[in-house]
Amino acid sequence: MKHQFGTVRTEVKEDVMVEKITAMGKLELVKYSMKDVLEKKQIHTILPDERVLFVAVGEVTACIDLTKVTKQNITRSNGDSVVTVTLPQPEICYAKLDHQRSKVYDVSGVILPSTTKAMVEDIYKLAEKRLLDNAKQQDITGKARQNAQVIFKPLLEGISGKTVVLNFK
Numbered sequence: 001m002k003h004q005f006g007t008v009r010t011e012v013k014e015d016v017m018v019e020k021i022t023a024m025g026k027l028e029l030v031k032y033s034m035k036d037v038l039e040k041k042q043i044h045t046i047l048p049d050e051r052v053l054f055v056a057v058g059e060v061t062a063c064i065d066l067t068k069v070t071k072q073n074i075t076r077s078n079g080d081s082v083v084t085v086t087l088p089q090p091e092i093c094y095a096k097l098d099h100q101r102s103k104v105y106d107v108s109g110v111i112l113p114s115t116t117k118a119m120v121e122d123i124y125k126l127a128e129k130r131l132l133d134n135a136k137q138q139d140i141t142g143k144a145r146q147n148a149q150v151i152f153k154p155l156l157e158g159i160s161g162k163t164v165v166l167n168f169k
Contacts, residue, residue: 025067026093029147032135033059040123048109052119056127057101060135062144063093064152073169076162084165085156090144095132097124 035057042050064087073086104123110116148166156164 026063026065027148027152028061028063028093029090029144029151030140031059031061032138032140033057034131034134036127036130036134038123038127038130040119040126042119047111050109050115050119051107052104052123053106054120054123054127055103055105056097056131058095058097058128058131060095060131060140061093062090062135062140064088064090064144064148080162082163082165083156083160084167086167086169087148089168090141090148092132092135092140095128095135097128097131102127 035055038054038056040052040054044050066087068088069085075084076082077084102124104120107116107119110119145168153164153166156166
């Protein structure tokens with residue numbers, strides 16, 4: 001009888017609903033893993049300054065959307081020995097902050113807990129924007145264009161057995 005009162009049974013019920021199915025056709029060509037230290041201050045005339053120090057860790061990936069390539073983007077020349085493929089311009093597929101590895105190191109000068117929460121939320125948003133801005137500044141799409149020549153072109157040449165020329169529209 002004592003054993004029956006001490007036994008706990010746990011049940012978990014779940015109903016999964018697929019909300020959306022998306023066909024993927026993006027060729028990821030470069031990923032920048034980045035780390036950034038951000039400090040945000042709110043300077044007051046009378047009260048102490050509010051400050052948050054944050055280390056952001058994340059990644060930005062650039063890709064080419066192959067779903068935009070049509071038959072008209074593929075042409076043959078020189079007696080079918082050269083194939084020219086016109087690809088869409090590389091784009092940033094995603095930029096994401098790694099919430100596990102990012103960390104708030106210091107919050108100071110804050111009097112109210114609600115202000116602390118707002119400052120931390122703001123620094124996370126700022127970090128995501130800075131991650132994207134830094135990748136653009138370092139020409140991530142240009143690197144994707146280069147990597148298409150290094151990675152994708154030899155693949156197409158191996159499959160087709162022809163010389164492939166990649167252009168971007």
